[in-house]
Amino acid sequence: MTAVDVPAVCGDRERVIGWLQEYGVYVGVAALLVFNIAFTPHFLSVENFRTQAVQVTPVLILSLGMALVIATGGIDLSVGSVMALAAAMISLYLGYGPVAAILVALVAGAAAGAVNGALVAFAGVQAIVATLAMMIGGRGLSLVLLPQLDGIRNAGIRELGAGDLLGVPYLVWVSAALIAVVAFVVRRTVFGRRLVAIGGNRRASELSGLPVRRTLLAVYMLCGLFAAVAGVLATARLQASDPNSIGQLIELSAITAVVVGGTPLQGGRMRVAGTVAGAVLMQLLVSTLIKHDLPPSWTQIAQTAVIIAAVYVARERGRR
């Protein structure tokens, strides 16, 4: 009897793991929503959702760029420092008007990404090393450019950080637009197909005539650009440029969101909706614990548990 039962159980277990890999992150988000609706006072209010959406914005935008990089089999540790670089640029170039300042910040982000990409694609440096260098160097450069916190008194920037359109904050509009752009790029463009193929098998992609290096360069540039956008938005919300503390350790939150969202760290696969859900899941988790007055250490432990669960599920899939 048992001999007959075992394979059935194994099959079920495998199916459950596979299903969790695919939809686990949505189940997590749904569970947290249900829990909060039941136990958290004032959770179901427009104001609360607005706050959550605004708070998740930087990590969400970073994780989109990060997911592109991870899908190629790389990683980008420098996104937090690129945010700081963008913040410093805003402060330095605000004299030319908010639009010019934001453009300079975005160009700086793309340039930092280009350096990462060139090191990875052309010099053959490992992604983790190249972007670690940029993580340290980018932060240092921002602090040289802007040694201390600089308050920003500019109507345009303040409007970007606090204003809304049709009752929805600009910050949320921007992240929604970027989600749409990334989803389009991944699903519909040749570039999107290429980056996933490169992550899946780089040698095969090269032999198939794909422009592997150019694609990698573009992917890291996009990631840098997205980090700069996140830096601009965070600066606008804070009404201050603070290169010292902005984006500290945020690269880890972004990587967590991507992994929890079901994009495997070894690359070859890219999930846009899952990445968004991953960022939302981590945001809800933190805010739930804070609202229930649990100390920050609990938050860290809960995050750890989610990461381990996500990696465990991914490992099971890889072993099949």
Add this chain to the structure above:
Amino acid sequence: MTAAAAQDGAGAVGPILRTRGLTKRFPGVLALDGVDFDLSPGEVHALVGENGAGKSTLIKVLTGVHAPDSGEVRYRGAPVRFETPLRAQQAGISTIYQEVNLIPLLSVARNLFLGREPRRLGLIDFGRMHRDAARILHDYGVEVDVTRPLDRLSMGARQMVALARAVVADARVVIMDEPTSSLEPREVETLFSVIGGLRERGITVVYVSHRLDELYRICDRVTVLRDGRVVHTGAMAGLERLRLISLMLGREMAQVERQGATTFGGAHEQRAAEPVLVAEGLDAHRRLHGVSLAIHPGEVLGLGGLLGSGRTETARAIAGALPLRSGRVAVAGVPLRRRSAAAAIRAGISMLPEDRKGEGIVPELSVRENIALAAMPRLARFGLVSERRIDRVVEVFVERLRIKCAGTRQKVAELSGGNQQKVLLARWLALNPKVLLLDEPTRGIDVGAKAEVQRLVDELAAEGLGVMLISSDLEELIEGADRVVVLKDGAVVGELSGGEVSEGALMQAIARAGRAGAGGDAGADREVEP
């Protein structure tokens, strides 16, 4: 065979190592099938055979990497069973692999004495260690600063260090796996004199190589493996070169002209005057030495030669995947200006690589994404993917190649080897190439898929495609190809066409080339055995 093995060579002294009925089975393969193998003290024993013959498995069983399923290993007269490679090494059996297994960042002297450093008061006596190391390496023709890290040394010098280390560790049997594949000619000479020294000291050397010239120069006896069985053991001297090749390839000279068992049709008689592909003077450092060939539309050109002769390198060079020192490639009369895979593909060259898993499939992607991978730019407009166009192309090829999948959205990793190979063929055919280079297109796929692939090659040639076929399956090569270019040590040494294309003629061409010593320096090419 075994009777011959027992009476031969061992002389007055008993064998130092002897196996009887050694059998090792892997899932789906019988890697060793009752192997009887003897080594006498102080002999240099050649171990030869083609891919998959069981050489590596035999070495791994002897050195404790694998445990045999049945059979016996006797070492110095007593039955042994090494549980780990370390045990085998401690007992005196050392292996020197192609990729030297030393520690690159430690000093040369540390590597030489690792685990048996001279000590004083419990600490390593560096002064003595360095003096001893320099003295020992001097005998091996290695004059280096022994305090430098090992990775500063050339591959050849590293191999000498590995060899010296084996001797320092009191090895009685030293197994060398393709030792000359990464050596310069001068280093090869040094290696041979070192081997001579080992022989005088009564140390047994097992020498694995595909370079027949080397075997005849330094080996006393030879054992030929084929399909996991010993097909011949005997003295090296007096064994005819042609006979050795036919033993390795498994074709008795008498049965060479018999009826074919492959699904190839007859020759493709239509040959246009203008070749579709011309390659001239392909030269890659130590791998290819001025290879020139031409492929005509509607023709299947076979590349013949033993393992390591430069067949794969020739295909890769034409496809822009191997950096060249010189040489040119032209498709339909138009020379390729840039050397890259992308440029070759644009010109109409498609190459099916040998390593299906490592260089072919993208396992996480679906069947349709894999088929469309290379042709993606042609199936898109303004950088946007057209699902409709992809589906049309994919449908055509899934049907034509009879790819068996649960649907074109199924992950390619879930398919059988034969169907994966068909997906890759579809990827390359979707480019509508003028020239198709096939490197071992039927290796590791089931019989049914093999027949289908062979039939497809025939059809494609009949449609006017220029095809180049590389195959270790001699039957496949002879019956599939209209013409065969024979390679040895990275150079063209012969060509067979029309009625000359036969197994006997091919083997003779390979053997003849060896004696003539044609092509390049002795330490020439290297084809990595998978």
